[in-house]
Amino acid sequence: MPGKLKVKIVAGRHLPVMDRASDLTDAFVEVKFGNTTFKTDVYPKSLNPQWNSEWFKFEVDDEDLQDEPLQITVLDHDTYSANDAIGKVYIDIDPLLYSEAATVISGWFPIYDTIHGIRGEINVVVKVDLFNDLNRFRQSSCGVKFFCTTSIPKCYRAVVIHGFVEELVVNEDPEYQWIDRIRTPRASNEARQRLISLMSGELQRKIGLKVLEMRGNAVVGYLQCFDLEGESGLVVRAIGTVCTLDKISNTAFLPACNSPSKEMKEIPFNEDPNPNTHSSGPSTPLKNQTYSFSPSKSYSRQSSSSDTDLSLTPKTGMGSGSAGKEGGPFKALLRQQTQTALEQREGSPHRFCRRREFPFFTLTAFPPGFLVHVGGVVSARSVKLLDRIHNPAFVGIMGNTRSYKLLDWNSFNSDEPETRDAWWAEIRQEIKSHAKALGCHAVVGYSESTSICEEVCILSASGTAAVLNPRFLQDGTMEGCLEQRLSWQPGFFSIGSEKGEVDFFPQNQDSSSLLGLEETSPPGCGFCHIPYDELNMPFPAHLIYCYNCRKQKVPDVLFTTIDLPAEAMVIGKGCLIQARLCRLKKKAQAEANATSISNLLPFMEYEVHTQLMNKLKLKGMNALFGLRIQITVGENMLMGLASATGVYLTALPTPGGIQIAGKTPNDGAYEQHVSHMQKKINDTIAKNKELYEINPPEIPEEIIGSPFPEPRQRSRLLRSQSESSDEVMELDLSHGKKDAFVLEIDDTDAMEDVHSLLTDVPPPPGFYSCNTEIMPGINNWTSDIQMFTSVRVSRLSNINLTNQTLNKNFNDLCENLLKSLYFKLRSMIPCCLCHVNFTVALPEDEVIQVTVTAVAITFDKHQALQTSRVPVEKTLQRASTDNEEQLQFPLELCSDPLVSQPFSPAKEVLENASSHTGVPAAQRAASLDKASPLAEGHLRHRSVPSCTNSTVSVVKMTPLSFIPGAKITKYLGIINMFFIRETTSLREEGGVSGFLHAFIAEVFAMVRAHVAALGGNAVVSYIMKQCVFMENPNKNQAQCLINVSGDAVIVVRESELEMVPVQPSTAVSQPASAGDVTT
């Protein structure tokens, strides 16, 4: 009995009228946890009942505490008939189980009913007393912290980053059980909500156990997803990165100590990480850490490993499985070059018994120095046929009496080859081998997704192959790397190493110390340097000496799934780049369907990639970050949507233009048309360069030291350029054009492509957009933020659909949606849409649903211009006169010493800036502003009106990992909520738009209420993972399922932090700041 859960029901308000006669309600509350239920007294005839109940106490196992949600039901008492339910509140008590998170949940929760929506509010207080019980064989994993944030959380430092963790749980979907035919929609929805809550609780607990096994104490970048497989069941799966985190002490209210976290987050660490400069303070969590080696490197999984049955040989006897193999777009190319080697090394099954065979990281941003080199995007897809998930006799095995038996696939079905686990393991294996082919030992920015239509399911995984600095990765994934490093032989290329776990590239051979890594790969461009062997390249890429350091080779274009590293040197601003594509497919059943999808996939990948490349060139940029390619399967079509943020990296060569080549050169009119098009394209490129302020310094060729090889533009996205595809060959020919990317207009299709290139309208003036966390080139964010979700469902009207019209429709849908967003948010100009996240669904034939979630952040235009336009020569001057500049801002002057005295980050950057003459001005100026508290000081003057007078506290939400102009002082726990809403009076609720609008607003409200009850005031890394909308207008019905998650945090505005008097000098700034706080 290791825990006591205590619940008190205080009051209700704004309850609905349940008794028509009296216009009042006789409300009482049922509090249920596990199988125990308590009831309050009936509070008669009131819409604002004051129950003020006693403390209801539940004595429970901590395992149950983790799995079960607290269920609060508000009912209307009826003497003569059955009591009517008003609504429910589910409270996840998980945040109360970590010592550092929330201690009490207390506040107003919306009472939610799946048919009527929010019906009043209830005030609840929840506490947990945990008893330490260390000797037990632990099934629970209380105390492991979970973060959705895909970087090291702000007030923590990473002692060790252990590596990948994954788990999945399967159950029958209550919606498809026989009982669903006789129960009410409400009962069915509630059963589903409760089951999913239970399953995600269990999943999180199991992940937690794995974390403890790996000697970690936290999961960062935790991504949990539901696969609603319909008849075949319900899968809840999660991936994450196990870390050992250490809380940076006293972060909360001491500005001096707070700066380290700020520094970690914001200073581009292009300074030489000399330990001496940092060792004085907690800002260097990553140096001198004690290496905690895991005593048992080869312990086995508690539940029998699901990955034991892996091999690259396609399994026989499962049509979809082999189809999936072909669907993996990388196969062809990879096989050619590396498969033999891989199979030799990985063929032996014992490899897979090892614990951490997947060196994957769900993180997208990293501590300084962690990321050494980036190879490129790796991705894998597989088409599978869903079969009914077999439920073996498991009743009783779990040994308890829950109302829903949870089935752990791993435990019960490990001998069954056709499991979801095996599917994923297969895909992960593929990803791993792709990374290896790129000379990389790890995959970062890793994510997994599915698209399901009827019984066909596309599993996708993608990430960025990378070489990581081993000093962060003790005992885990990288152990081999350490060993290898010790036994290194010059000239030894590790692709074929016996160890097989890690591949180090030869450049690091001469680095005798760990720190040496940074010396050989200069900051700011090191990550661009190729990790693979130039002579043994996995694909025909084109390499040039780095434009920044001129020591190492870089590719001409770089695609990644991660955020732009803080130290990256960038010119100008970035922009959102999207590739959109539709492909019709015949309706088919089962295996035929899976096969046709598998056949289409490589072509889609190819075209998506070509589109991305063309658009990138059109923008005059040379790198993509945050690349996310979503392939959605529908009854009669496939949709591809790729989003990424394009930037101009100074280390990479200037992209060549786009050259159009006609097929029939003798036709005069045709030639004219082509040249007209060419001119248009050239104009667009020039315009874009101006728009995004891309003005790289002209570098005379002689300085470069090594001759420029012929630039031939080739993709870095490793994809299946299947040899059989004529299209591929055609486009790959560069026709000897030196500098340009050649587009051949040989038919109308190609013409369409060129046209569509030019139809993308740039955002209106004052707007920028990106799908990464921060926009390169903008650094002076204000605290004015607006997170939003926008949904559009479009019905394709014409019956004779062709790929062209489909493409155009889809393109228009996305473009119009963006235009609409720009219009709606026009009052926030100058503003940037950050973390723009598009998801596409095909709920029915000829129906496309696009959902966008993003955050709009206003920035200070004046400053933006100032920093981005400082010419190179002036930078040093600016740097040296930085102190004088501060005089212009007397207010900031007072706060500056506070932060800069202990660590003087500004000064460090200054020194660094001057030591790197190659650093572009914009970036350096930007880094200055980021490093010094100066820039952020400005934010104080731009505070949004705070709502201190209102009883409802404001909760900010953002998909980013931070709140601009504020510091995160505490993480309160993960928010992971699943809601179903259904209506049988669709027209009365304002049609589909009215229904969904209200529901999404309700979801936001419930998230905010839970965060507020935890004592938080913001949600970071918020994500709407699922929004499944179904309608039946004929029956006047609609149903929607939404799954959201994020991290509940406490943020303190920077102005408030600075208010704390630490030094006498702050006294000057106090009145000003204080005035600000109270506004």
Place this chain on the structure above:
Amino acid sequence: MTNDLDIFVGNTTLIDEEVYQLWLDGYSVSDAVSLRLRSGILEQTGATVDVLQSDTMDHYRTFHMLERLLHTPSKLIHQLHFQIPPSRQAMLIERYYAFDEAFVREVLGKKLSKGTKKDLDDVSSKTGITLKSCRRQFDNFKRVFKVVEEMRGSLVENIQQHFLLSDRLARDYAAIVFFANSRFETGKKKLQFLTFEDFAYCAEQMIQNWTLGAVDSNVDDMDVDLDKEFLQELKELKVLIADKDLLDLHKSLVCTSLRGKISVYNEMEANFKNLSRALVNMASKLIHTKDVRDFFIDLVEKFIEPCKSDKWTLNDVRLFLTQYTTSAHTLDAFRHQALWDRYMSTIKSCLLKMYHD
């Protein structure tokens, strides 16, 4: 390709004040779109009509959902469904409860009943205000009336507390409630020159001086009803016109002090008895509900119109009323000084406010 569903939901509810006004004014979505088009918004933003249409729909949906909460503004403040900064909440409430001058002049003093509501289409066609907007305004009046009707204490404060309105708007509503309760006639043709502001001012004066709350806020009565006891006592003032000597004395006192000061001396002297009779008769009859209703008509017919026909200036009226009121104090035979002041100060304020073209 048609958009079946098109929504935008912000964590902070996005509110466009312009669209809100169009919605309040009762325009349909398509009318609102064309009105927005005319404002040149497309040229400023480079958007398309589709975008404008979708944006307008979105806002209308939001307002429709908010309307339920706006009916009880305290709910809007405490609800969790929509996150709206307090300044915006205040704006939403204030604008929702704002009313059109033309509309309020039509409804002021009428019983806020179903019957009146049925006549709103006439009001709508007469004023050019959309029927939807008329209904909202009427429902607002009725809602406020219902809530504060039976409440004790200051009318303005009650309204402010329950509807979270600005001081100014709460005062206006107090006037509307007060007029609706006593059913003052304001719609007659003769009263058309008077604005709502005039009436609101008069209402405030009456609430401050003539209700029971004016004398003692602790008693079991409210600001809404006139002080019956006071109205009863007003009969006593009749002595001023019934007693011939008193009337003559009063006249001579007023004439003496106004000689050379007032520009219409002769007319004043000639009309004094008529004017005095009119004012005192009104006072003595106010105990009858019917006469309360005709209060403003009486003021106009019996005082303002005669003065206007003699071309009194506002200053003349002020001088006369001041002198007329104070002179009564020097009449030894007149004993109802406090009563007289309570009556006359309000009458004077009202008349001065109403004395314009």
